[in-house]
Amino acid sequence: MSTSKSAADAAQQPSEGSQGARQNKGEPVSVNVYIPTPFRHLVGNRVRVHAAGANLREVMDDLDEQFPGFAAQVRDATGELATHIGVYVNRIEIETLEGEATSLAAGDEVAFIPALAGGAGTALTPEMVERYSRHLIMPQVASIGQRKIIEAKVLVVGAGGLGSPVALYLALAGIGTIGLVDFDIVDRSNLQRQILHQTADIGRPKVQSAKDTLLAHNPNINVVLHEVPLTSDNAFEIMGEYDIIVNGADNFATRYLVNDACYLLKKKLVDGSILMFDGQATTYLPEQGCYRCLYPAPPPPGMVPSCAEAGVLGAMCATIGSIQATEVLKLVLEQGEPLVNRLLLYDALALEFRTVKIRRDPECPLCGDNPTITELIDYEEFCGSPFPHPEEEEVAAV
Amino acid sequence: MTSATAPVVRIRVTAVLQKLIGGHKEIEARGATVAAAVDDIEGNHPGFKAQMYAEDGKLQRFVNVYLNDEDIRYTDGVETALKDGDVLDILPALAGG
Numbered sequence: 172m173s174t175s176k177s178a179a180d181a182a183q184q185p186s187e188g189s190q191g192a193r194q195n196k197g198e199p200v201s202v203n204v205y206i207p208t209p210f211r212h213l214v215g216n217r218v219r220v221h222a223a224g225a226n227l228r229e230v231m232d233d234l235d236e237q238f239p240g241f242a243a244q245v246r247d248a249t250g251e252l253a254t255h256i257g258v259y260v261n262r263i264e265i266e267t268l269e270g271e272a273t274s275l276a277a278g279d280e281v282a283f284i285p286a287l288a289g290g291a292g293t294a295l296t297p298e299m300v301e302r303y304s305r306h307l308i309m310p311q312v313a314s315i316g317q318r319k320i321i322e323a324k325v326l327v328v329g330a331g332g333l334g335s336p337v338a339l340y341l342a343l344a345g346i347g348t349i350g351l352v353d354f355d356i357v358d359r360s361n362l363q364r365q366i367l368h369q370t371a372d373i374g375r376p377k378v379q380s381a382k383d384t385l386l387a388h389n390p391n392i393n394v395v396l397h398e399v400p401l402t403s404d405n406a407f408e409i410m411g412e413y414d415i416i417v418n419g420a421d422n423f424a425t426r427y428l429v430n431d432a433c434y435l436l437k438k439k440l441v442d443g444s445i446l447m448f449d450g451q452a453t454t455y456l457p458e459q460g461c462y463r464c465l466y467p468a469p470p471p472p473g474m475v476p477s478c479a480e481a482g483v484l485g486a487m488c489a490t491i492g493s494i495q496a497t498e499v500l501k502l503v504l505e506q507g508e509p510l511v512n513r514l515l516l517y518d519a520l521a522l523e524f525r526t527v528k529i530r531r532d533p534e535c536p537l538c539g540d541n542p543t544i545t546e547l548i549d550y551e552e553f554c555g556s557p558f559p560h561p562e563e564e565e566v567a568a569v
Numbered sequence: 570m571t572s573a574t575a576p577v578v579r580i581r582v583t584a585v586l587q588k589l590i591g592g593h594k595e596i597e598a599r600g601a602t603v604a605a606a607v608d609d610i611e612g613n614h615p616g617f618k619a620q621m622y623a624e625d626g627k628l629q630r631f632v633n634v635y636l637n638d639e640d641i642r643y644t645d646g647v648e649t650a651l652k653d654g655d656v657l658d659i660l661p662a663l664a665g666g
Contacts, residue, residue, distance in 0.1 A: 333666040419666040426664055444663040447584035451663055466662040468630035474620070475631065478665035481585055516660065520584065520594060527638045527658065 199223040202230055202275050205282035208300055209307035210245075213238045222281070227260065228271040230281060243310060245283055255314040257284040285314045293318045293347075299391060303345055316504045317345065321391075323503045326350040326413040328401060328429055330377040332483065333419030333443050335367040336492030337499070342385040342392055344500055349385065350413055352397040353377045355559075364485030400558055401425055403547035406432040415502055417495055418442045421477060423469035424550040424558050430455070430462035431547055434538050441498045443491045445483050446476070450491040450517035453529065454498050454510040460531035461538045465514065469554045487519055575599040578606055578655040586659060589617045603634060603657065604647040621659070631662045 224230035235242035330353040372380035433440040600606030
């Protein structure tokens with residue numbers, strides 16, 4: 172919140188001529204101010220308010236005095252008018268007038284329009300401004316961040332227990348391109364936890380059902396379907412198109428494949444896994460450790476059961492999946508501290524969250540000092556078990 | 570052999586390992602080192618050790634043991650010394666998604 176405060180403080184400071192002499196030393200006049208949706212909560216949810224001032228700067232000061240927090244929304248940390256806020260006087264952009272020194276006459280209409288200024292990048296439509304208003308009002312997101320979200324490309328591996336909440340929250344947030352890799356068919360036993368799919372979807376390909384759900388929630392996004400098993404042959408081609416990869420795979424072979432491909436492609440990997448009442452999550456950034464540093468080798472087949480064999484509490488998926496989606500959005504927004512070099516442990520029975528330290532292993536065969544794995548390998552052989560195949564639907568069930 | 574004066578530590582396991590220690594999530598064990606504490610558990614819950622060690626006698630590479638939130642692979646492995654009140658977490662890899 173220090174950003175907002177400093178911006179507000181800056182906005183409160185008198186403008187002592189550094190931006191040029193004021194053009195209007197006359198008496199303040201009353202003007203009508205149009206308030207866009209994202210800022211209306213500051214003004215009692217009104218569309219228009221009155222403010223007083225001889226020029227635009229004074230009107231903005233008056234607005235912040237009447238509605239504390241207003242300046243923080245329209246000024247950046249240095250107190251300048253934020254570049255993503257367009258300000259119009261009688262529908263004319265103030266940059267073509269005299270900026271904040273623009274003189275005002277009684278009854279003028281002043282409008283603050285986020286995201287239409289700034290030129291480059293994705294413009295937010297009025298529908299998006301309303302849809303994403305709870306993002307836009309936060310200075311850590313604002314329209315610049317929302318545009319980063321819209322321009323982001325994220326691949327979700329698995330449209331099952333974890334992939335469902337991850338993809339859904341990313342879609343709601345407005346991630347512009349969401350890729351889904353899954354070859355599985357919706358089974359009735361999936362519906363206890365896989366919130367992308369509904370009863371009527373039983374028998375449909377999961378990626379198709381997922382796409383329908385995601386677009387029903389947010390038609391602004393692009394959902395790209397990869398209805399194939401992820402393998403060493405297609406991983407680079409599929410994953411290469413995306414900025415961030417989210418792991419929601421249900422088997423060790425795919426997890427090692429995704430890890431190795433992410434490292435070799437230098438992609439960010441947001442990892443999560445669940446079983447019974449336990450969940451784990453972490454984020455791997457290039458050169459800062461990988462899944463092999465944490466778990467150098469998979470268990471022999473049969474030593475660690477799958478969800479199909481041991482079960483999983485359905486609601487666990489939302490907890491870990493939501494954490495993964497949060498990590499993706501933080502990475503896109505470049506905000507906060509990612510879950511890097513920390514493994515988050517969720518124990519649902521004790522209802523405890525803890526983190527333990529993880530680190531890059533200099534002896535890691537993939538990302539260590541003397542790597543022996545320099546290309547994708549045979550993961551079925553490495554794990555001693557085959558990738559799930561479409562015809563083996565019980566194995567594929569997450 | 571576990572000394573009666575050896576430190577008493579708490580061992581926490583994930584849900585999938587609970588069946589190996591009588592259905593508990595957490596048990597106490599005695600041991601001056603991680604290996605000694607594992608031996609102590611094995612005495613009461615035969616079969617526990619087989620989940621922890623590979624056939625070559627080394628810690629399984631899909632099982633991580635954390636002592637007070639630090640991975641023992643980066644301390645002295647199973648020879649890491651324990652003191653009264655330490656907490657060991659045993660975390661096998663999970664692949665569910």
